[in-house]
Amino acid sequence: MQEDAAEPSVTHSERPWIFGLLIAPVAVLSNGVISGVLSYLLRQQGVGSARGAAIISLLNLPQTIYFLWSPVTDFWILRRNWLMLGSVASAALLMVAFHQPNLATRTAVTLLFLSACLCQLVVASCGGMMGTLHAEATRRRASSFYQAGSLAFGALGIFVLASLAGKFQLGTLGWITAALVALPALIAFGAPRQDFIQTNGFNDAMARVWSEFKATFIRWEAIPYTLLMTFPIASGAAIGLLPGLAVDYGVGGQQIAWMNGLGGAVLTAAGALAASLVPARISAPVAYLTSGIINATTLAVLALGPLHPATYFTGVTLYLFTVGAGYALFTAVLLEFLGASGKSGSGRYSIINSLGNVPVVYMIFLDGKGYGHWGTRGLPATEAIVGTLGAVILLAYFLTRKQQPAV
Known part of the structure; x- marks a missing residue:
């Protein structure tokens, strides 16, 4: 059974800010551990860069394929309970992995992979719960807090674990890491009140799920929304590539660490x-596409400006801030595409959200090609041009469409 979104009397108790806290467990694990300090810990244990990169790449895979198991969060117990269960189980496996002789062993990597898989239940649960929010303004605020929390807690995880890595043994660090993942999940007790959806057995439940999937995906309006998910709009693909360009602009190591580390996380969270502040009367797709064009424009600073530190700092600051805003508005579009959460909100949210990872992957590839062909300026120019073209095409549609999507 699962929560219903059809009861308008609960609107007053919706607390959009809480989603900035509910996402903390997966933010700490995915951004703080896997994409943050793990490479450093592996190097400390004598693991080569190539092997370390392969492990981190594998551990990032659950973020793309979690729609395969996330529908479980639509059944049997409340989504907030799934969030807590996934977080605690993930933390337990994470702690056991850190107690292995080496984090690169088959056992440790398997435990870390399973931990990452279980923690994705947090994302699915949050998506299903956000889908039960009623007012568009509330959904927008929830989207902003959700993305800001993800970025902020990820940066906090990196800061705490990197600071403690040299002071404690790996086993002790495992206990600390597990606590950072598990304890924030208790915030789910304060999630907005949501009721169960009653169904008359398995067949009735599956009929309702199929009806909701058709209402979301099998309609003409789903095509432009699918394109919104898969077009390279404010993808943030250059975030991990810009530090490699810094030296060409005369920027030093400490400055890179600040701008693309904690300072960068603050900028993206602030943007989210x-x-x-974008009024709810402006449709989510129009706001998102407009932010995408602005984000692409910021890359023009790097592509056209002089190779000077001021150019790098200005361009990257504007880029990271607008990426954060784009991420938040992307989530708002996702929720509009999803419609009411119903019986299958977590599963449908996971499918749509997984589509959003596609442009990040291919834009990293295209940005690299741009650098290979045209050098330092080619990387930001490639993302700026491709992102602008995609955003302008879809913006023309959403500005002229006559019919709002059915939800």
Whole structure:
């Protein structure tokens, strides 16, 4: 059974800010551990860069394929309970992995992979719960807090674990890491009140799920929304590539660490929160596409400006801030595409969200090609041009469409 989104009397108790806290467990694990300090810990244990990169790549895979198991969060127990269960189980496996002789062993990597898989239940649960929010303004604010929390807690995880890595043994660090993943899940007790959806057995439940899937995906309006998910709009693909360009602009190591580390996380989180200021009367797709064009414009600073530190700092600051806003508005579009959460909200949210990872992958590839062909300026120019073209095409549609999507 699962929560219903059809009861308007609960609107007053919706707390959009709480989603910035509910996402903390997966933010700490995915951004703080896997994409943050794990490579450093592996190097400390004598693991080569190539092997370390392969392990981290594998551990990032659950973020793309979690739609395969995330529908479980639509059944049997409340989504907030699934969030807590996934977080605690993930933390337990993470702690056991850190107690292995080496994090690169088959056992440790398997435990870390399973931990990453279980923690994705947090994302699915949050998506299903956000789908039960009623007012568009509330959904927008929830989207902003959700993305800001993800970025902020990820940066906090990196800061805490990197600071402690040299002071404690790996086993002790495992206990600390597990606590950072598990304890924030208790915030789910404060999630907005949501009721169960009653169904008359398995067949009735599956009929309802199929009806909701058709209402979301099998309709003409789903095509432009699918393109919104898969077009390279404010993808943030250059985030991990810009530090490699810094030296060409005369920027040093400490400055790179600040701008693309904690400072960068603050900028993207601030951008995500700023997106909540966009009035709800402006449709989510129009706001998202406009932010995408602005984000692409910021890359023009790097592509056209002089190779000077001021150019790098200005361009990257604007880029990271607008990426944060784009991420928040992307989530708002996702929720509009999803419609009411119903019986299958977590599963449908996971499918749509997984589509959003596609442009990040291919834009990293295209950005690399741009650098290979045209050098330092080619990387930001490639993302700026491709992102602008995609955003302009879809913006023309959403500005002229006559019919709002059915939900």
